[in-house]
Amino acid sequence: MDKEIQEYLDSYKVDFPNEEEIESSIEYIMAEAVPKARTAHLFQQRAKGLIGNCARELLRFGGLFWGLNVLFLLLGVITLVTYKTDPYLTAFALSPLPFIIGILEILKSKNEGLIELEMTLKYNLQQIFISRLLVVGLFNLVVNIVISSICVVVIPDVIFIKLLLSWTIPYVVVTGLAFLIAMKLKGNGASGTLLAIWFAVCYGLLQVNDIREMIVELDIMPAAGILLAGIVLWLINMRKLKRIEIGREYHGA
Amino acid sequence: MVLKIENVSKVFADKRAVDEVNAELTNGVYGFLGANGSGKTTLMRMLATVSSANSGTITYHGEDIRKMGDRYREIIGYLPQHFGYYKNFSVEKFLFYIASLKGIEKTAARQKIADLLETVNLTDKRKVKMGKLSGGMKQRVGIVQALLNDPKILIVDEPTAGLDPKERIRFRNLLAETAKDRIVLLSTHIVSDIEYIAKEILIMKDGRLIEKDTPQNLLERIQDLVWSVEASEAEIGYYQEVFKVGNIARKSNGIELRILSKEKPAGNAINVPVNLEDLYLYYFDEGVGA
Numbered sequence: 001m002d003k004e005i006q007e008y009l010d011s012y013k014v015d016f017p018n019e020e021e022i023e024s025s026i027e028y029i030m031a032e033a034v035p036k037a038r039t040a041h042l043f044q045q046r047a048k049g050l051i052g053n054c055a056r057e058l059l060r061f062g063g064l065f066w067g068l069n070v071l072f073l074l075l076g077v078i079t080l081v082t083y084k085t086d087p088y089l090t091a092f093a094l095s096p097l098p099f100i101i102g103i104l105e106i107l108k109s110k111n112e113g114l115i116e117l118e119m120t121l122k123y124n125l126q127q128i129f130i131s132r133l134l135v136v137g138l139f140n141l142v143v144n145i146v147i148s149s150i151c152v153v154v155i156p157d158v159i160f161i162k163l164l165l166s167w168t169i170p171y172v173v174v175t176g177l178a179f180l181i182a183m184k185l186k187g188n189g190a191s192g193t194l195l196a197i198w199f200a201v202c203y204g205l206l207q208v209n210d211i212r213e214m215i216v217e218l219d220i221m222p223a224a225g226i227l228l229a230g231i232v233l234w235l236i237n238m239r240k241l242k243r244i245e246i247g248r249e250y251h252g253a
Numbered sequence: 254m255v256l257k258i259e260n261v262s263k264v265f266a267d268k269r270a271v272d273e274v275n276a277e278l279t280n281g282v283y284g285f286l287g288a289n290g291s292g293k294t295t296l297m298r299m300l301a302t303v304s305s306a307n308s309g310t311i312t313y314h315g316e317d318i319r320k321m322g323d324r325y326r327e328i329i330g331y332l333p334q335h336f337g338y339y340k341n342f343s344v345e346k347f348l349f350y351i352a353s354l355k356g357i358e359k360t361a362a363r364q365k366i367a368d369l370l371e372t373v374n375l376t377d378k379r380k381v382k383m384g385k386l387s388g389g390m391k392q393r394v395g396i397v398q399a400l401l402n403d404p405k406i407l408i409v410d411e412p413t414a415g416l417d418p419k420e421r422i423r424f425r426n427l428l429a430e431t432a433k434d435r436i437v438l439l440s441t442h443i444v445s446d447i448e449y450i451a452k453e454i455l456i457m458k459d460g461r462l463i464e465k466d467t468p469q470n471l472l473e474r475i476q477d478l479v480w481s482v483e484a485s486e487a488e489i490g491y492y493q494e495v496f497k498v499g500n501i502a503r504k505s506n507g508i509e510l511r512i513l514s515k516e517k518p519a520g521n522a523i524n525v526p527v528n529l530e531d532l533y534l535y536y537f538d539e540g541v542g543a
Contacts, residue, residue, distance in 0.1 A: 049356075056350070108339070109337075112337050112338065112339050113335060114338065114339070116335070119301075119302065120301045120303060120326055120331040121326060121354040121355050122323050122326050122402075123353075123356065124323070
C-alpha cells in the first residue's frame with residue numbers, strides 16, 4: 001500500500017529547477033510585477049506632488065485675492081441679512097466671484113513673464129496651473145457652501161435644491177467660460193475685465209423679470225443640460241492646459 | 254554625460270529657425286555664437302523643453318528628453334533670455350518658490366539658497382523685493398535659481414545682455430566655476446562672454462550650425478587672414494568698401510584698421526594674432542566684400 005502511495009506521489013514529483021531556470025523565472029515575474037508597483041508608486045508620487053503644489057500655491061496667494069473675497073462675501077451676507085435680497089439671485093450673482101478674482105492668481109505666471117521658466121521646472125507650468133485651479137475652485141466651492149448655509153439658517157423657507165442649482169450653474173459654466181476667455185486675454189487685466197463683465201451681465205439679467213424668474217424656477221433637466229455645457233467648457237480648458245506639456249509653446253495656451 | 258542633438262529642425266510659419274542641427278555635448282562650457290535671429294534661442298528653448306523640434310531628436314544618455322519629462326526637467330537649470338519674476342516677492346521668497354517647484358526640500362533649499370546668494374554676492378539683498386533690484390542683480394538671481402537643483406545641464410540664453418562690464422566678468426567667472434561637472438550651454442552674441450571659458454564654440458547662422466570646434470582651432474583657421482593697416486582718415490571709406498574692417502583705432506600717430514582679408518590689403522599691412530572678434534566678423538559680417 002505504502003509503495004502504491006509512493007509511486008502515486010512520485011508521479012507528481014517536480015524537479016528542483018536549475019539556477020538558470022530560477023533566474024529566468026525571477027526576470028519574468030519582475031517584468032510583470034514591477035510595472036504595477038511602479039504605477040502605484042507613480043500615482044502616489046503624483047498625488048503627493050499635487051497636494052504639495054496646492055499647499056505651496058495657496059500660501060503664496062496675494063492679499064488682493066483674500067481681501068476681495070472677504071469683501072464680496074461680507075457684501076453678500078449683508079445684503080441677504082439686512083436687505084432681505086432674494087437668496088437664489090444673490091447666490092447666483094456671488095457664486096463665480098471667487099473664481100473670477102482667482103484668475104489673477106492662476107495666471108500670474110503669464111502676467112509676470114514666468115511662463116518660459118516655469119515650463120522647465122520639475123513641477124511645470126501645466127501642474128502649477130492645475131494646482132492653482134484646484135485651490136481656487138475648492139475655495140470657491142467652500143464660499144458657495146458657506147453662503148448656502150447662511151441662507152438656510154437665515155431664511156427658513158428657502159428650498160435647498162433650488163438654492164443649490166442657482167449657484168452650481170454659474171459656478172460651473174461662468175467659471176469655465178471665464179477661464180477660457182482669460183487664457184486668451186493679453187495683459188494682467190483679465191480678472192478685472194471679467195469681474196466688470198459679470199457685474200454688468202448680472203445687473204442686465206436681473207433687471208428683466210422673466211430672466212429672474214427663469215433663474216429661480218429653473219427645472220432640473222434644463223439645469224442639467226446647462227451644467228453639461230459647463231463641463232464641456234472645462235474639458236476644453238483642460239485640453240488646452242494639457243497642450244502646455246513638454247515641448248509645446250505657450251501661446252495663451 | 255552626453256546630450257545629443259540629432260537632425261533637429263524647427264520651422265515657424267514663415268521661417269526655418271533651426272535647420273538640421275547635429276551636435277554631441279559633454280561636460281564643459283559650450284558657447285553658442287550667432288547674430289540675432291541665427292536660431293540660438295530657438296535651439297536653447299528646445300534644449301530646455303520650452304519648445305519642441307519639428308523633426309529630429311534630442312537625447313540625454315540615449316533617452317529622448319521629451320519622453321523623460323520631469324526626469325529631464327529635474328536635471329536642467331535654465332535662465333531664459335527674458336527672465337521673469339514675481340516683483341512683489343523678496344529675493345529669498347522667490348528662490349524658495351522656485352526651489353519648491355524644482356522639488357527641493359525646504360531644509361536643503363535654505364542651505365543652497367544661502368550658499369548661492371553668497372557666491373553671487375547678494376546675501377545682503379535677500380529680503381529686497383525682486384522689483385527693486387538692478388538689472389545685474391536680477392541676472393544674478395536668475396543664475397542662482399538656475400543652479401538651485403545642481404543641474405547636470407545648465408542652459409543660459411544671452412545672460413549678459415544689459416550687464417555692465419564688471420557684472421559681465423563676474424557672471425562669466427561664475428559660469429566657469431560651475432561648469433566643472435556639468436554641461437553648460439551659453440548662448441550669446443558677445444564674443445568676450447565665451448572667449449576664455451568655452452570648451453567649444455558652436456557658430457550658428459540662419460538656423461544652421463556652421464562650426465563646432467575649440468576656440469583655438471577656430472582661430473587657427475583664420476590666423477592668416479587678419480591684418481593691421483595704418484591708414485589716413487580719407488582711406489577709411491575705401492577699406493570699408495573693399496574689405497571686412499573690424500576695429501578702427503584712432504592713435505596719436507594715425508588710424509589703425511583691423512582688416513580681414515585673404516590677400517595683403519596694403520603694402521604696410523602686418524599680419525596680427527587673431528581673436529574671437531575677428532572670428533565673429535569673419536562669419537557674420539557679410540555686407541562687406543573681401
